[in-house]
Amino acid sequence: QKEVEQDPGPLSVPEGAIVSLNCTYSNSAFQYFMWYRQYSRKGPELLMYTYSSGNKEDGRFTAQVDKSSKYISLFIRDSQPSDSATYLCAMGRAGGGADGLTFGKGTHLIIQP
Amino acid sequence: DAGVIQSPRHEVTEMGQEVTLRCKPISGHDYLFWYRQTMMRGLELLIYFNNNVPIDDSGMPEDRFSAKMPNASFSTLKIQPSEPRDSAVYFCASSLGSTQLEAFFGQGTRLTVV
Numbered sequence: 001q002k003e004v005e006q007d008p009g010p011l012s013v014p015e016g017a018i019v020s021l022n023c024t025y026s027n028s029a030f031q032y033f034m035w036y037r038q039y040s041r042k043g044p045e046l047l048m049y050t051y052s053s054g055n056k057e058d059g060r061f062t063a064q065v066d067k068s069s070k071y072i073s074l075f076i077r078d079s080q081p082s083d084s085a086t087y088l089c090a091m092g093r094a095g096g097g098a099d100g101l102t103f104g105k106g107t108h109l110i111i112q113p
Numbered sequence: 114d115a116g117v118i119q120s121p122r123h124e125v126t127e128m129g130q131e132v133t134l135r136c137k138p139i140s141g142h143d144y145l146f147w148y149r150q151t152m153m154r155g156l157e158l159l160i161y162f163n164n165n166v167p168i169d170d171s172g173m174p175e176d177r178f179s180a181k182m183p184n185a186s187f188s189t190l191k192i193q194p195s196e197p198r199d200s201a202v203y204f205c206a207s208s209l210g211s212t213q214l215e216a217f218f219g220q221g222t223r224l225t226v227v
Contacts, residue, residue: 043219046215046216105155
């Protein structure tokens with residue numbers, strides 16, 4: 001079993017829909033959970049991060065972490081065509097540190113106008 | 114700041130040739146990371162530096178790969194000799210501090226080895 005699993009998609013939804021992106025993980029040592037957005041031919045950019053369990057909201061984006069289920073989610077409300085991108089989850093162990101960051105393979109999201 | 118700058122953006126080379134990828138981190142950042150991204154394996158950390166010193170190179174796939182950071186504003190990733198399976202997008206990222214929460218990525222170098 002891979003440490004981080006993420007459905008590659010593509011996930012195609014109409015504009016305005018609520019989008020749910022998810023990752024599961026197996027390493028209980030992960031404490032930091034992040035979502036990166038990557039547009040085609042660009043580098044990943046940090047979208048949101050949370051520490052331990054709970055929710056975090058930023059505008060149309062909400063990140064959720066359920067450590068008991070080893071499951072994290074990113075919700076996008078009122079999705080826009082400009083949200084079309086690949087979304088990568090990433091996780092780090094306690095204390096942060098570059099060696100603790102593990103990425104999912106990314107979910108390709110398409111928002112249809 | 115212009116962000117993390119990588120060159121070249123695209124590189125096509127023949128198997129067996131030496132390839133050098135270049136990175137200029139954001140000024141003032143003390144951590145620099147090299148990643149490789151493929152469809153099969155996703156984004157993988159190859160090596161990272163702190164204050165120009167290599168800290169962890171356990172992600173470097175083989176001895177054919179080497180990385181240097183001669184000063185705070187420049188790093189190279191070299192593959193010698195290159196092989197077709199090295200074809201991937203190579204990203205450089207930099208951050209201020211070790212948590213990577215605010216790591217900034219460059220636009221990547223798309224390497225094709227034929």
